[in-house]
Amino acid sequence: xxxxxxxxxxxxxxxxxxxxxxxxxxxxxxxxxxxxxxxxxxxxxxxxxxxxxxxxxxxxxxxxxxxxxxxxxxxxxxxxxxxxxxxxxxxxxxxxxxxxxxxxxxxxxxxxxxxxxxxxxxxxxxxxxxxxxxxxxxxxxxxxxxxxxxxxxxxxxxxxxxxxxxxxxxxxxxxxxxxxxxxxxxxxxxxxxxxxxxxxxxxxxxxxxxxxxxxxxxxxxx
Amino acid sequence: xxxxxxxxxxxxxxxxxxxxxxxxxxxxxxxxxxxxxxxxxxxxxxxxxxxxxxxxxxxxxxxxxxxxxxxxxxxxxxxxxxxxxxxxxxxxxxxxxxxxxxxxxxxxxxxxxxxxxxxxxxxxxxxxxxxxxxxxxxxxxxxxxxxxxxxxxxxxxxxxxxxxxxxxxxxxxxxxxxxxxxxxxxxxxxxxxxxxxxxxxxxxxxxxxxxxxxxxxxxxxx
Numbered sequence: 432x433x434x435x436x437x438x439x440x441x442x443x444x445x446x447x448x449x450x451x452x453x454x455x456x457x458x459x460x461x462x463x464x465x466x467x468x469x470x471x472x473x474x475x476x477x478x479x480x481x482x483x484x485x486x487x488x489x490x491x492x493x494x495x496x497x498x499x500x501x502x503x504x505x506x507x508x509x510x511x512x513x514x515x516x517x518x519x520x521x522x523x524x525x526x527x528x529x530x531x532x533x534x535x536x537x538x539x540x541x542x543x544x545x546x547x548x549x550x551x552x553x554x555x556x557x558x559x560x561x562x563x564x565x566x567x568x569x570x571x572x573x574x575x576x577x578x579x580x581x582x583x584x585x586x587x588x589x590x591x592x593x594x595x596x597x598x599x600x601x602x603x604x605x606x607x608x609x610x611x612x613x614x615x616x617x618x619x620x621x622x623x624x625x626x627x628x629x630x631x632x633x634x635x636x637x638x639x640x641x642x643x644x645x646x647x648x649x650x651x652x653x
Numbered sequence: 654x655x656x657x658x659x660x661x662x663x664x665x666x667x668x669x670x671x672x673x674x675x676x677x678x679x680x681x682x683x684x685x686x687x688x689x690x691x692x693x694x695x696x697x698x699x700x701x702x703x704x705x706x707x708x709x710x711x712x713x714x715x716x717x718x719x720x721x722x723x724x725x726x727x728x729x730x731x732x733x734x735x736x737x738x739x740x741x742x743x744x745x746x747x748x749x750x751x752x753x754x755x756x757x758x759x760x761x762x763x764x765x766x767x768x769x770x771x772x773x774x775x776x777x778x779x780x781x782x783x784x785x786x787x788x789x790x791x792x793x794x795x796x797x798x799x800x801x802x803x804x805x806x807x808x809x810x811x812x813x814x815x816x817x818x819x820x821x822x823x824x825x826x827x828x829x830x831x832x833x834x835x836x837x838x839x840x841x842x843x844x845x846x847x848x849x850x851x852x853x854x855x856x857x858x859x860x861x862x863x864x865x866x867x868x869x870x871x872x873x874x875x
Contacts, residue, residue: 471856515828516804516825516828517825517828520830520857520858521662521857521858563825563826564860565823565826568827582738592852593856593859596822597826600786600787600819600822601787601823603738603785603786604784604785604790604791604819605785606736607738622851623855626844626852630814630815630845630849633842634693635742635743635744636742637815638786
């Protein structure tokens with residue numbers, strides 16, 4: 432059964448068994464006070480505020496039996512999957528692999544690298560550790576989605592203009608029809624979030640669609 | 654010899670033999686009056702105005718002996734490399750493969766798909782036809798660059814927030830140090846260009862650097 436919901440720039444239509452919910456990088460180090468993101472001077476309360484909305488959509492999606500994908504920006508402990516340019520650029524207070532407030536920065540298995548409480552992946556869901564901003568680069572995400580016949584992706588997560596936008600652009604090039612849930616994504620910079628929503632929906636949904644969580648939840652509850 | 658130039662958010666340093674100039678999609682259908690872009694209602698004079706600047710940088714780069722890469726958004730005539738989502742989305746006046754004012758839209762070999770006069774690739778330069786917005790998706794660009802020991806990329810071309818940004822984000826994930834030439838890139842939407850320049854340089858050059866053409870030319874002329 433195809434579902435249609437009011438979206439920008441026009442209605443978004445999807446068939447739930449062929450659609451995955453993709454939750455980008457809802458990790459403690461980016462979202463919790465005392466984590467890596469806050470240590471860089473970012474106001475993490477902006478990101479914290481979307482957690483209940485992400486959770487509500489996740490619960491409705493699970494109840495509808497839809498596929499869920501969680502991603503984490505995570506490097507191997509030996510940093511073998513971290514390009515030198517990513518580690519050495521600029522003069523940050525903390526580099527990837529350094530000891531941060533919640534363990535080694537962006538290293539898999541460290542406390543800060545985990546998904547925040549309330550959004551933990553279930554055992555039957557996909558969990559993708561990605562070395563880049565984009566969820567398709569150097570991961571098996573595309574193959575996993577193709578194996579399951581997925582053609583549509585609904586995105587949530589952080590941050591809007593970095594990992595979410597990059598992943599959505601990669602997905603669009605690979606032929607997926609993508610929806611971004613407007614109030615279930617956030618940035619440390621509100622102007623970048625607004626610009627990203629405008630860019631992806633411009634020129635007839637050149638990258639994809641956006642809609643509020645309430646519209647998506649309502650469409651799944653009919 | 655490593656060259657350093659004043660850039661945003663801090664100096665950009667590159668070694669010319671390990672750096673490629675990447676010119677994104679300077680194609681007649683996007684830039685010339687009477688082409689596909691204008692037929693969609695876009696003001697192509699914005700894009701036309703950067704052609705002399707792109708050419709000046711290209712000439713200086715060639716004189717310095719640097720590698721040049723040109724890309725085109727181009728599909729095979731049978732559209733076998735065009736995802737259905739890309740062709741069928743929305744309700745445009747012209748779809749990919751339809752007969753447009755300068756030949757079939759986004760099809761390789763058609764007049765409108767060519768690079769604009771003055772920026773034609775030379776025989777010793779790389780010409781990459783890409784089916785997506787990103788220059789790395791479904792092309793051999795990364796392999797070609799790796800074979801030549803390229804670690805740094807200098808981007809020019811159109812449009813800033815679509816194909817240029819997508820390609821720069823892909824390049825960044827692959828470990829390249831990327832510079833975008835501010836006045837050698839343009840968008841149909843000036844606010845999207847400004848937002849993209851701000852986004853890519855934020856958070857300590859999270860995607861890369863930007864600088865004006867004059868600074869790059871000066872750095873190569875020392």
